[in-house]
Amino acid sequence: MGVFEIYKQLLKAFGNQNWWPVENNFHPKEWEICAGAILTQNTNWNNVEKALNNMRKAGCVTIEDVLEIDEKDLRELIKPAGFYKQKAERLKIFAEAVGSSENLKTFLRKTSRENLLRIKGIGPETADSILLYAGNRRFFVVDAYTKRVFSRLGFFPENQNYETVRKFFEKNLPKNIKIYKEFHALIVKLAKDFCRKKPFCEKCPLKEDCSFKG
Ligand code: SF4
Structure with missing residues (x-):
């Protein structure tokens, strides 16, 4: 399964996250x-x-x-x-x-x-x-959660450098800002709820496609 299929699967499982969370009382x-x-x-x-x-x-x-x-x-x-x-x-x-x-x-x-x-x-x-x-500019955000989840899914080692991981996502996703925004938020949700340091794989929406043996 490619990264875009993973995005679609997470979106189906969790729904839109609508990031970035703002309360709208800073200006602007x-x-x-x-x-x-x-x-x-x-x-x-x-x-x-x-x-x-x-x-x-x-x-x-x-x-x-x-x-x-x-x-x-x-x-x-x-x-x-x-x-x-x-x-x-x-x-x-x-x-x-x-x-x-x-x-x-x-x-x-x-x-x-x-x-x-x-x-x-x-x-x-x-x-x-x-x-x-x-800025609504098309740059994919990588964090420690991204590296943890996608290394466990077998895409790259967890210590892969930032730029390589960013370019990997930017190459393999549609060039769409909304998808970039949602995907990062969905990865954070997955990492917090399931793919924790000690993963909770049993109910993870990606478990069928993940061969991680923790
Ligand atoms: S199945 Fe487990 S290791 Fe794989 S992505 Fe889900 S929580 Fe992480």
């Missing part, structure tokens, strides 16, 4: 996605939600707000997301690179992936999440 909403993509580095989404909620409550919801707030205060707001000193600095550096809330959509439309990767603290997974979900 693309900024909520960018901030979330930076905050989610090395932590789980529940912790990111807490950090984003603190920012909402403090009225720190635009790029200008992040540029203006004292870095120490920003650290306090985002503390639940962990690595808060590093992430506060990264949010500010990203906000500086964009310039203003008004400028964000243009920035997301025009920036190159290479340019994003030159910003301190923006690695490939964060860059591709920002480009795909905030």
